[in-house]
Amino acid sequence: MAKKPIGPIRRDFAPWDDPQARPYIEFRNVTKKFGDFTAVDNLSLKIYEREFFALLGGSGCGKTTMMRMLAGFETPNAGEIFLDGQNLAGVPPHRRPVNMMFQSYALFPHMSVEANVAFGLKQEGMPKAEIAGRVEEMLSLVKLQDFAKRKPHQLSGGQRQRVALARSLAKKPKVLLLDEPLGALDRKLREETQFELTDLQQDLGMTFVIVTHDQEEAMTMADRIAVMDKGRIVQIATPSEIYEVPNSRFVADFIGDINLMECKVTARDGEMTKLHAPLFDCAIEVAQPVEAGIGDTVWFAIRPEKVRISFDEPEGPANRLSGEVWDIGYLGDVSIYHTHIAAEETVRATVANRSRTVERPMSWEDKVWLSWDRDAGVVLTQ
Amino acid sequence: MTRADRTPAPATTAGSDIPRPPRQRRSAGGWLLIAIPYAWLVVFFLAPFFIVFKISLSEIAVAIPPYLPTIDLAEGWSNVVAAIRQFSLENYIWLTQDDLYWKSYLSSVQIAAISTLITLIVGYPIAYGMARAPKEWRATLLMLVILPFWTSFLIRVYAWIGILKNEGLLNQVLLWIGVIDDPLTILNTNIAVYIGIVYSYLPFLVLPLYANLEKLDVSLLEAASDLGCPPWRAFWTITVPLSMPGIIAGCFLVFIPAVGEFVIPDLLGGSDTLMIGKTLWTEFFTNRDWPVSSAVAVILLLILVVPIVLFQNQQQRVAEKSQ
Ligand SMILES: Nc1ncnc2c1ncn2[C@@H]1O[C@H](COP(=O)(O)OP(=O)(O)OP(=O)(O)O)[C@@H](O)[C@H]1O
Ligand SMILES: [Mg+2]
Numbered sequence: 126m127a128k129k130p131i132g133p134i135r136r137d138f139a140p141w142d143d144p145q146a147r148p149y150i151e152f153r154n155v156t157k158k159f160g161d162f163t164a165v166d167n168l169s170l171k172i173y174e175r176e177f178f179a180l181l182g183g184s185g186c187g188k189t190t191m192m193r194m195l196a197g198f199e200t201p202n203a204g205e206i207f208l209d210g211q212n213l214a215g216v217p218p219h220r221r222p223v224n225m226m227f228q229s230y231a232l233f234p235h236m237s238v239e240a241n242v243a244f245g246l247k248q249e250g251m252p253k254a255e256i257a258g259r260v261e262e263m264l265s266l267v268k269l270q271d272f273a274k275r276k277p278h279q280l281s282g283g284q285r286q287r288v289a290l291a292r293s294l295a296k297k298p299k300v301l302l303l304d305e306p307l308g309a310l311d312r313k314l315r316e317e318t319q320f321e322l323t324d325l326q327q328d329l330g331m332t333f334v335i336v337t338h339d340q341e342e343a344m345t346m347a348d349r350i351a352v353m354d355k356g357r358i359v360q361i362a363t364p365s366e367i368y369e370v371p372n373s374r375f376v377a378d379f380i381g382d383i384n385l386m387e388c389k390v391t392a393r394d395g396e397m398t399k400l401h402a403p404l405f406d407c408a409i410e411v412a413q414p415v416e417a418g419i420g421d422t423v424w425f426a427i428r429p430e431k432v433r434i435s436f437d438e439p440e441g442p443a444n445r446l447s448g449e450v451w452d453i454g455y456l457g458d459v460s461i462y463h464t465h466i467a468a469e470e471t472v473r474a475t476v477a478n479r480s481r482t483v484e485r486p487m488s489w490e491d492k493v494w495l496s497w498d499r500d501a502g503v504v505l506t507q
Numbered sequence: 508m509t510r511a512d513r514t515p516a517p518a519t520t521a522g523s524d525i526p527r528p529p530r531q532r533r534s535a536g537g538w539l540l541i542a543i544p545y546a547w548l549v550v551f552f553l554a555p556f557f558i559v560f561k562i563s564l565s566e567i568a569v570a571i572p573p574y575l576p577t578i579d580l581a582e583g584w585s586n587v588v589a590a591i592r593q594f595s596l597e598n599y600i601w602l603t604q605d606d607l608y609w610k611s612y613l614s615s616v617q618i619a620a621i622s623t624l625i626t627l628i629v630g631y632p633i634a635y636g637m638a639r640a641p642k643e644w645r646a647t648l649l650m651l652v653i654l655p656f657w658t659s660f661l662i663r664v665y666a667w668i669g670i671l672k673n674e675g676l677l678n679q680v681l682l683w684i685g686v687i688d689d690p691l692t693i694l695n696t697n698i699a700v701y702i703g704i705v706y707s708y709l710p711f712l713v714l715p716l717y718a719n720l721e722k723l724d725v726s727l728l729e730a731a732s733d734l735g736c737p738p739w740r741a742f743w744t745i746t747v748p749l750s751m752p753g754i755i756a757g758c759f760l761v762f763i764p765a766v767g768e769f770v771i772p773d774l775l776g777g778s779d780t781l782m783i784g785k786t787l788w789t790e791f792f793t794n795r796d797w798p799v800s801s802a803v804a805v806i807l808l809l810i811l812v813v814p815i816v817l818f819q820n821q822q823q824r825v826a827e828k829s830q
Contacts, residue, residue, distance in 0.1 A: 231730035245734030
């Protein structure tokens with residue numbers, strides 16, 4: 126299941142690190158309330174031109190609401206939104222150079238697929254011949270050339286989603302908001318469309334804001350990821366930073382799989398921090414300075430693929446646990462070993478399946494040792 | 508998401524090769540359910556229609572009832588056959604010879620069409636406003652639309668005389684404001700008939716239209732606006748086409764009864780207001796010519812039924828084509 130690399134990797138694209146760079150889209154202390162309920166809570170955010178920006182977060186955390194404010198369908202109760210330096214307050218949706226793909230698709234039921242895609246182009250008065258060409262281009266992009274004459278109700282869910290995508294792309298807008306654009310597609314089609322999308326975005330210099338529930342999709346496509354929770358942004362960072370250096374237990378837990386251990390700080394020694402996890406009765410050494418006093422409660426987080434599992438006792442007094450294999454999850458490329466430590470605690474370790482042999486070297490109820498390096502995990506203070 | 512829950516068509520090839528669901532066999536209960544409306548139609552529509560049709564083929568006579576032949580089933584089959592032999596199309600031929608009739612038909616259709624159009628222009632914004640009003644108001648607004656039905660139709664039309672007559676409420680108000688110097692003559696003109704029809708039939712247009720507009724998915728208008736379509740154009744390209752079924756249903760509900768309307772032209776219209784309902788009344792009660800008035804009624808029915816059937820056929824073809 127090797128994944129095709131998507132688009133050229135843009136090593137030198139990091140305007141967010143440049144204090145001189147001007148944000149293209151900016152949310153300044155934006156709050157949106159529905160009655161008593163706060164859907165978006167004092168949110169500030171900068172998105173740069175040509176950026177591929179992904180929004181991740183649980184259901185109902187305010188992702189769609191954020192996009193709808195940017196597109197102009199909701200008015201913030203407080204705060205301002207800027208696009209290319211212009212305050213968007215009072216600008217009606219049809220005058221914003223922003224196109225949105227709706228989570229519910231919102232296809233026009235009385236128009237054919239073709240007419241749906243052409244709708245936005247007609248509004249800007251594009252000549253007929255040019256419209257036909259663009260519609261064809263867009264339909265072939267989403268592989269729906271054969272369905273041009275159908276009405277939306279004659280399409281499958283995934284096909285409808287692709288029409289919605291084609292319709293929002295057709296105008297080639299400066300900013301495109303994609304609310305779960307690929308959720309209904311099968312894996313292969315999804316990967317192909319991801320590839321086409323990143324290509325198009327880079328060719329045309331568009332700015333994309335995408336909502337997705339597929340972390341892998343966010344990881345492979347986005348320049349930066351924002352993780353949201355209850356109307357607030359918890360962390361904004363590049364995919365690798367989000368994964369390797371989460372800033373809180375929420376992000377660590379939300380992105381990928383992780384082992385979390387509650388610890389007390391026992392020693393701080395420059396770059397080195399020593400912890401003790403009482404529930405695991407384990408001494409931990411981390412090559413990371415921590416902003417916490419001796420005796421404070423912190424959390425040690427380590428990804429399963431960074432935990433070694435073996436029969437042999439590891440060296441050294443710290444960063445090791447002994448336990449018993451309790452369950453093995455076979456995922457094809459890797460296996461996950463759920464190991465019982467002490468009475469009820471479990472630590473997960475993944476091991477790549479390097480050979481095809483069905484019998485794993487370790488089996489249920491084997492006594493094993495778990496260990497990790499000093500720079501493998503992170504300490505979280507919140 | 509009003510439309511997304513429809514079952515999607517199989518996604519094999521383009522074109523119209525979608526298999527239809529097989530026809531299901533009906534149970535006895537199913538047949539009974541269908542039989543009820545048919546029985547209703549036969550008893551309350553077809554049977555009276557055939558009686559009227561039979562009278563229209565008869566001849567006027569000084570008798571009770573005032574036509575010949577009458578069929579007395581007690582006298583056996585031969586009497587029925589003899590009666591059928593005497594039937595003639597004379598009354599229908601008569602309708603084509605006196606231009607009063609076709610002028611009445613034409614004028615009725617014209618008055619009904621103009622009134623329907625005005626009702627639509629007045630009713631659409633009302634229905635639209637109701638459908639867009641806050642949810643908690645809608646039930647009240649709906650009640651307000653239905654409220655006039657609580658008073659007798661006849662009294663309500665009668666009340667318009669008081670409003671429209673030369674020294675009536677409307678003229679008094681206009682004179683008082685100073686818009687006019689002399690009272691307007693509205694009563695006993697076609698304008699009064701239009702006002703009467705629009706007023707009386709407005710709820711029949713508003714209700715189906717409101718039911719339709721309320722279901723309209725607001726996100727479609729948002730999508731249109733997002734794609735650069737200003738609100739007024741979105742109204743014409745999205746709202747109006749999607750509310751077409753409501754518009755058509757409402758217009759038929761106004762147009763059909765308006766063509767045969769009698770009370771409104773009689774009370775509000777003038778002596779030169781020609782409507783088939785009035786002609787029919789005169790024929791029936793003043794001239795006591797039952798056969799001719801029956802023929803008038805049969806032709807009126809045809810005038811109304813033919814376009815409806817044609818329209819339905821065409822709708823069905825459109826629906827099938829888009830399947
Ligand atoms: N028009 C509205 N009226 C009242 N509450 C609303 C409205 N729109 C959204 N909400 C609430 O605001 C919160 C955020 O909604 P939003 O649609 O932004 O979530 P989301 O992050 O897009 O979720 P999902 O991933 O499920 O699409 C939800 O709790 C929702 O119930
Ligand atoms: Mg959403």
